[in-house]
Amino acid sequence: MIGGLxxxxxxxxxxxxxxxxxxxxxxxxxxxxLSLTVTFAGLAxxxxxxxxxxxxxxxxxxxIGAVAILVVFAILLTRGxxxxxxxxxxxxxxAGLAIAAAVFALLTWAVxxxxxxxxxxxxxxxxxxxxxxxxxxxxxxxxxEIVAILLTVALIGAVIVAMPEAKVSNSLTEKAxxx
Amino acid sequence: MTPLAAFLIVxxxxxxxxxxxxxxxxxxxxxxxxIELMLNAANLNLIAFWRFAPHPEAxxxxxxxxxxxxxxxxEAAVGLGLIIAYHRHSKTTDLEAMTRxxx
Amino acid sequence: MSFFSDLDQVFxxxxxxxxxxxxxxxxxxxxxILGVIAIVAAFPGIFAVTTVLERKGLGRIQNRLGPNRVGPxxxxxxxxxxxxxxxKEDIVPLSADAVVHFLAPVVLVVAVFLGFAVLPIGRNxxxxxxxxxxxxxxxxxxxTELSIFMAxxxxxxxxxxxxxxxxxxxxxxxxxxxxxxxVVVVMITGSLSTVKIVEAQGGFxxxxxxxxxxxxxxxxxxxxFTVAALAETNRSPFDLPEGESELxxxxxxxxxxxxxxxxxxxxxxxxxxxxxxxxxxxxxGWGAPFSFLGFVPSxxxxxxxxxxxxxxxxxxxxxxxxxxxxxxxxxxxxFMLPMALLNxxxxxxxxxxxxxxLRWVIAIVILIGAYVLLGRTLMRKQxxxxxxxxxxx
Numbered sequence: 001m002i003g004g005l006x007x008x009x010x011x012x013x014x015x016x017x018x019x020x021x022x023x024x025x026x027x028x029x030x031x032x033x034l035s036l037t038v039t040f041a042g043l044a045x046x047x048x049x050x051x052x053x054x055x056x057x058x059x060x061x062x063x064i065g066a067v068a069i070l071v072v073f074a075i076l077l078t079r080g081x082x083x084x085x086x087x088x089x090x091x092x093x094x095a096g097l098a099i100a101a102a103v104f105a106l107l108t109w110a111v112x113x114x115x116x117x118x119x120x121x122x123x124x125x126x127x128x129x130x131x132x133x134x135x136x137x138x139x140x141x142x143x144x145e146i147v148a149i150l151l152t153v154a155l156i157g158a159v160i161v162a163m164p165e166a167k168v169s170n171s172l173t174e175k176a177x178x179x
Numbered sequence: 180m181t182p183l184a185a186f187l188i189v190x191x192x193x194x195x196x197x198x199x200x201x202x203x204x205x206x207x208x209x210x211x212x213x214i215e216l217m218l219n220a221a222n223l224n225l226i227a228f229w230r231f232a233p234h235p236e237a238x239x240x241x242x243x244x245x246x247x248x249x250x251x252x253x254e255a256a257v258g259l260g261l262i263i264a265y266h267r268h269s270k271t272t273d274l275e276a277m278t279r280x281x282x
Numbered sequence: 283m284s285f286f287s288d289l290d291q292v293f294x295x296x297x298x299x300x301x302x303x304x305x306x307x308x309x310x311x312x313x314x315i316l317g318v319i320a321i322v323a324a325f326p327g328i329f330a331v332t333t334v335l336e337r338k339g340l341g342r343i344q345n346r347l348g349p350n351r352v353g354p355x356x357x358x359x360x361x362x363x364x365x366x367x368x369x370k371e372d373i374v375p376l377s378a379d380a381v382v383h384f385l386a387p388v389v390l391v392v393a394v395f396l397g398f399a400v401l402p403i404g405r406n407x408x409x410x411x412x413x414x415x416x417x418x419x420x421x422x423x424x425x426t427e428l429s430i431f432m433a434x435x436x437x438x439x440x441x442x443x444x445x446x447x448x449x450x451x452x453x454x455x456x457x458x459x460x461x462x463x464x465v466v467v468v469m470i471t472g473s474l475s476t477v478k479i480v481e482a483q484g485g486f487x488x489x490x491x492x493x494x495x496x497x498x499x500x501x502x503x504x505x506x507f508t509v510a511a512l513a514e515t516n517r518s519p520f521d522l523p524e525g526e527s528e529l530x531x532x533x534x535x536x537x538x539x540x541x542x543x544x545x546x547x548x549x550x551x552x553x554x555x556x557x558x559x560x561x562x563x564x565x566x567g568w569g570a571p572f573s574f575l576g577f578v579p580s581x582x583x584x585x586x587x588x589x590x591x592x593x594x595x596x597x598x599x600x601x602x603x604x605x606x607x608x609x610x611x612x613x614x615x616x617f618m619l620p621m622a623l624l625n626x627x628x629x630x631x632x633x634x635x636x637x638x639x640l641r642w643v644i645a646i647v648i649l650i651g652a653y654v655l656l657g658r659t660l661m662r663k664q665x666x667x668x669x670x671x672x673x674x675x
Contacts, residue, residue, distance in 0.1 A: 009181045013189045020196040023212060024204075030435060034382065036212050037428060039193070043219050046186065050230040055222075055244050057417040062248050065424025065457075067215060067255050069450060072431055074208055074259040076447075078266040081435070086273045089203050096202025104195030111187045125235035129414050129474045132245075135238050143242075147249050154253035158260035164267065 009049060016042030027088050029080045030072065037068045051124050054132055186227035194220035207262045207272045211255060218251040290579040293320065294406050317409045321398045328588075329550045330360035336596045343600035363543075370539035375438060378536060382436035387537070387544035389429035394548045397422045397555040402480050404568045404581035415476040416468060419559060420461055423514065426552060427453045430523075433545070434533035445532030448607055449523035453514055455614040460510035462622035463503040466629045467494055467563045476559075480567030489573050493566040498645035499629040504564040506622055511556040513614070515549060518599040522607055557591040558584075617656050624652045 019039035023032045040063040047056035075081055090096070136144050197216030200209055222244045229240020266272050288295070301313040334357060338348030349356040374383060400415035402408040412418055427450050434446020468474055471482045485492045494500035513520040524532035534545045561567060565587055568580035605613070628645045635641040 005181055005185055009185065013185070016189060017192055017196075020193050020216060023209075023216070024196050024200045028379075029206060029208065030379075031382070032209060032212060034428075034432065036215070039216065040219065043193075043223055046189070046223060047226055049181070050186070050226050052226045052230065052241055052244070053412065053414050054417070055226055055241055055248075057414050057421045058245060058248055059222075060421035061417065061424055062252050063215075063219070064428065065421065066454075067252055069427060069431065069454065070255060070259055071208065071212060071215075072428075072435075073450075074263055076435075076443075077263050078208065078272050080206060080208060080272060084206070085271075086205060086275075088205060090205050090275060093203040097199055099202060100195045100199035103198055104191055107191035107194070108188055111184050111191065115182070115184045115187070125230070127235070127238060127241055129417075130472070131236070132238060132241065135242060140242050143246055147246055151249060151253050154257050158256040161257070162260035162263045 009046075012042055012045045012049065016046065027084065029075050029084070033068065033071045033075060036071065037064055040064050040068065052127060054127065054129055183227055183231045187224060190220045190223040190227065193217075193223070205274050207265070207274055207277075208259070210274065211258045211262070214258070215251060215255055218247065218254075222247050286577040286579070290405055290581075292579070293404070293581065314409070321409065322395070325398060325551055325554055326547065328554060328585075329547060330364075332550060332554075332592055332596075333363065334359050335592070336599070339593070339596045340600045343597070367540055367543035372539040372541065373536075375536050377438045379436040379438070382432050383536075384541075386429050386433035386436060387541045387548065389432065390426055390548035391544050391551075393422050393425045393429065394551045394555065397552070398558075400476050401555060401558045402476050402562060402567055403558075403584050404579065407568075407581060408477055411475065411477050414474045416464060416474045416479075416559075416563075419476075419555075420457075420464075423552075423556070424457065426548070429548075430533055433537070437533075437536035439536055442533050442535045445523045445535070449516055449533055452516070452520060452523065452607075452610055452614075455611055456510045456513035456520075456618075459506055459614060459618035459622045460514060462619070463506035463510065463625065464559075464563055466499055466503045466625055469626070469629055470494070470499075470633060476562050476567075480562055480569065483566040484569050486573040491566055491569055491571055491573075493564065493569070493571075495564040495566075497632070498642065498649055499625050499632055500564055502621065502625045502628075502649050504560065506618055506625065507560050507564065510614075510618065511553075511560060512595065512598065513610070515553045515556060517553060517595060519602040519605050520610060521599075522604060522610065553595065554588065554592070557588060557595070561587045561591060612660065616660055620656055621652060624648065 016039055019035045019037075019042055022035035023039065026032050026035065040059065044056045044059040044064075047059060194217050197213045197220060200213030200216065202213075204210060204213070225240045225244045225247065229235055229238075229244070232240065262272055265277070269276070297313055297316045300316060301309045304312045334349070337359070338350075338356065341348030349359045352358045352362045374380060397419050399409045400412055400419055430449050430453070431446050434442045434444075434449070437443075467479060471479050473479065473482075483491065483493050490496070495504045512518075516523050524534070534542060537545060561584065568584040570576045570578060570580075570583055628648050632641050632645055635644070
């Protein structure tokens with residue numbers, strides 16, 4: 001325990017922030033995507049430390065197993081994997097950095113003002129999968145259905161947006177089909 | 180038990196760095212990566228507040244985070260589809276070159 | 283009888299005894315470390331045995347002897363293989379991405395070993411009785427896809443990248459039927475914990491066990507799960523990504539020596555863990571097949587069933603031809619996904635219809651009807667007419 005924080009928490013937080021910084025600073029796009037994966041894994045470990053087992057495993061399954069692979073596929077499909085043809089940082093990078101620093105300062109000030117460093121500890125909640133399932137089917141059934149429709153619509157839309165346009169058939173292929 | 184403020188500061192840090200990525204980098208896919216990081220930081224906030232709340236067995240924070248994960252995944256799919264479609268049209272993902280609506 | 287129950291729990295008693303030699307505050311850590319050592323020792327040992335069995339089995343299926351030089355009947359072949367892969371020169375291509383190239387086999391092996399943590403090998407013999415054990419296993423399995431992509435991309439080789447893309451597309455496509463066919467079991471059992479799933483299959487009616495594979499939806503689920511498991515671990519007939527005759531060696535072309543051995547180990551251990559899960563979900567885990575055979579230790583039953591599953595996979599590898607990439611994807615999305623969804627419906631109907639012969643009849647009729655209809659629909663586009671020959675004139 002260093003200053004009231006456990007070693008495990010410090011290591012996990014360090015891993016997460018290191019992954020995020022690497023995603024911000026690296027120039028190779030695939031390396032950025034892989035450090036994003038490290039960040040997701042660190043966040044899943046933080047969820048597990050907060051006794052949110054289902055959220056942690058869902059984070060690994062959805063983010064590392066699907067979103068990270070989607071990002072990597074997109075990088076490969078847009079030929080971003082080689083040497084970048086343009087500079088990595090935009091022309092007004094300083095303004096962006098200043099805004100991000102201001103947001104962080106504001107959030108930290110708000111947190112330190114509201115919570116004393118040693119808050120009261122709740123006992124471990126029983127967030128079993130059964131209780132989550134029961135809640136999903138009783139109290140949260142409407143959001144569940146809406147999210148299902150949203151996912152269907154979004155994925156059909158993504159497929160249609162990213163689909164290549166239908167090519168006009170030329171005479172050569174028709175002749176080949178006749179034989 | 181690690182205090183709540185520690186988790187919130189980690190979430191604020193990840194959020195700020197994600198915001199910096201989304202504002203400063205030129206590649207469209209990196210901007211989407213930054214947006215995903217911001218959503219993840221918000222999820223961490225939700226779970227941390229759920230854990231330290233007076234009634235964690237009501238599962239409100241956990242449900243919010245799970246739905247947020249699902250919606251973020253859908254949004255990532257649509258965003259990346261857009262970038263791929265734009266790349267097919269103009270052969271670049273440079274956001275500073277996407278200055279016109281025409282052509 | 284106490285002898286047999288002691289034999290059943292011999293490893294648990296050994297673990298408690300060794301942990302008892304340490305001070306109290308250290309005991310949970312020592313107990314967990316002992317479990318980890320047991321897994322790390324046992325499953326690579328089975329891997330070594332499997333390499334010999336596979337090569338000799340494939341050899342016999344292909345009408346030849348397998349390796350028979352090293353040791354009597356070639357049993358010591360894994361020792362020779364191990365020495366070879368440890369002492370081979372480790373070649374890394376000059377333009378390869380060194381860090382990612384190094385980390386890819388590490389990530390694969392770590393992810394695969396993590397998956398063994400929720401596998402119940404015997405009564406009271408699971409390393410981590412997690413509440414969401416099944417979800418943990420599938421989450422870790424999804425992480426192995428990323429390591430395959432890392433391996434293929436970092437080699438800066440067109441064939442590696444192509445093999446990696448094919449492998450990732452295949453693994454993603456088959457993950458959906460895999461998850462859906464296991465959700466049936468979760469629905470009927472009411473828990474994601476692997477220990478509870480095995481215990482729910484523990485009863486006997488007369489002599490026959492209550493394994494889920496002996497129900498219509500369980501049998502369909504088992505078939506779907508096995509096919510999807512074969513595809514997830516890139517095992518023949520789904521081994522196009524590593525097809526030796528097509529892509530050199532696919533995504534691990536540029537790996538030599540110990541890293542190649544790690545990939546090999548990771549692939550086989552993945553096969554063991556997913557076969558172990560098929561056994562846990564559908565074949566009753568460590569339960570005995572007949573009630574009068576209950577005296578045999580539970581871990582012995584688990585390893586016997588695992589050996590049977592491995593032999594079955596080796597048999598499939600030697601017998602079936604390879605599926606082409608588009609045939610593979612068609613099969614996953616157009617056949618297995620609808621079957622898995624229909625299986626969910628049938629299992630739900632089964633659960634709420636009450637005991638009796640009616641639910642058996644309805645379940646079997648729906649499943650066989652769907653199988654025939656989907657098969658017919660998929661085959662419609664292919665006109666298998668008379669064979670026509672074209673001669674080179």
